[in-house]
Amino acid sequence: MSRLRWIVIAGLVLLGTGAYLVRRPLLMAAPRCLGGHWHGCYDTENGVVLMTLAGLPLAALLVSALAWGRRAAGVTDPWRRSVAEVGVVYGTVPFVWLTLMPGPGAGIVPGRLSLVPLRDLVTMGPLGIGGNLLIFAAAGFFAPMRFAALATVPRILALGAGCSALVEIAQYVLQLDRVSSVDDVLVNAAGAALAGLASRRWWRGRDGAPTGDLAPGVPV
Template structure:
């Protein structure tokens, strides 16, 4: 028997964790889509026909189009990653997924917050500036929806930009973007009530999502955050001691 046959190198723990995380994310999305499949399919005929009414002006239609466009988003991330790898840039997949994830995960929620109500353009603009007053009337579904509005931005932005890799900066980013959304609702008179509680919950959702991606945050050197690994030479010296 040839005892000198080289054995294949085991997969690195980081790559294994990334594969498991990606698999869990795909399974989670598939499970969520299965649970809400009936409401989503109500908008399928209008979306398939390219009609505005019944598709992009409804919650179900926007969610359906977001799920349907997920393969295209992954394809764009793959193309960006290949171009970065061909150019010899580090962390090609992480940066590409972060860029696509910020857009694909944020634009649909912002679109839904800008959908006009029945009295858009006719009712006077209103605003709620008393903190925590509207939080009581949101209900669990409203709170969950507001937490998700900027969650993708909070999750992926620090993975792409080292300048945003801190909870305080993610909080500022989420609050600033939420203020812009609420201001647009007020200025455009969309029959929506801009609320300071929406800003608070949107910013909280961005921070919570950002903390969930903390181990992949981009540092000033372009590498994920975390304890530095020993150099191969130093590790070999340590084993030989």
């Protein structure tokens, strides 16, 4: 079994363990989510996390469908491409949704800026720093596996910083009752870069071939 597959399995185990540890708050949102209600599900952190976890089997099916279709068409390295594409989207959108979730004063409280580097970092706490590291971690991990143009640490940093800056600008312009902080951008970018380094073995080379030790076209 390939190393990448072991990493995917380990990630799923960690997700399952984390979901079990916080099962009680997640289950509080279950009735609203299962009933198809937007309020109380998709506008709450518990609801978004619950639905993200519940949707993992569908994401796995999508990966399989894309990979099988590409293999039938003779596309090189179909599994790696499919895992990377689905992983970028599925691992990023829920986190961005959470960061754009409006606060109680949304639309009333003016946008707030914090442009002094490292000033907010000391007030984030371990949970805040960990959450900010994860927001664009999936993009940093999977994007260079799919696109050779992103297969360098500086470019992954730029990708994370650029995406984070867009989110912070949206928070400010839309008056979501959140603080648009330069420290969020720095930590988001760092998270993307660290995740990219974790997947470096499988980055795509300049010729489009994977840089790892797996042969093209072999499922991973």
